[in-house]
Amino acid sequence: MSTTDTLLSVEDLHVHYGKSHVLHGVDLRVGRNEVISLLGRNGSGRSTTMKAIMGLVPPSAGSIRLRERELAGARPYAVCRSGIGYVPEEREVFANLTVDENLRMGEQRAVPGAHRWTVEQMFDYFPRLKERRNTKAGSMSGGEQQMLTMCRSLLGNPLLMLIDEPTEGLAPKIVAQVGECIVDMHRKGLSVVLVEQKLAIALKVSTRVCVMGHGRIVFEGTPQALKADQQLVSEWLAV
Ligand SMILES: Nc1ncnc2c1ncn2[C@@H]1O[C@H](COP(=O)(O)OP(=O)(O)O)[C@@H](O)[C@H]1O
Ligand SMILES: [Mg+2]
16 A cells, blocks of 8 residues: 555554553554454454544554544544544433434534535434434434444544444344445545454455454454455454
């Protein structure tokens, strides 16, 4: 990948939680319009990698660049403004606001080159949100809150979305809608980094996969290459 095609570049990223050293030099490059799945067992450091990129946990060493801009040490709002959207594992909705109001809260002027999204598009992806547009978000199911968090982030018109386990605990029909939504983000030119426990979905939507183990990337390649390597799957992914 030439440097001009690189959107996000993470180099030798280290993170400590107190004395516990959890990221041991993560290297990750995300190109324009790539969908990368970050795979690995629980505790391998996938969420911490995303949180470090977002400025939610401070890196103890390493660099995080979006295009040419250094983001290591930047505040979360500044990371978000620079064009990175984040959907955390925990569904984060404004409980006392309606679905509509939550969506409006996410709206942000698009950075140059980013696709512009509309609330109507969100309702096309997730018709259930349209039905519930005047409902207080706090009274909705976990799955509905998850869809809402994802749509609110998209309305920030990011260049890159970091999405942490979006399908966890969702009904199969909603899982399929989430998958479709990610495929469409790709079609519209976004880059996506996805943490997804369901290997079949990750392999289907990704252009490239990275496997994490012990706080490092231990494999990087195409979904086909991962699928063909049963030893790798059993060593790093099988439970
Ligand atoms: N806030 C925290 N404080 C201390 N240790 C943490 C914290 N969050 C995660 N960890 C530890 O860091 C390691 C990586 O966790 P995490 O990034 O959440 O992994 P994953 O998302 O791959 O399951 C794990 O050993 C986990 O227990
Ligand atoms: Mg996690």
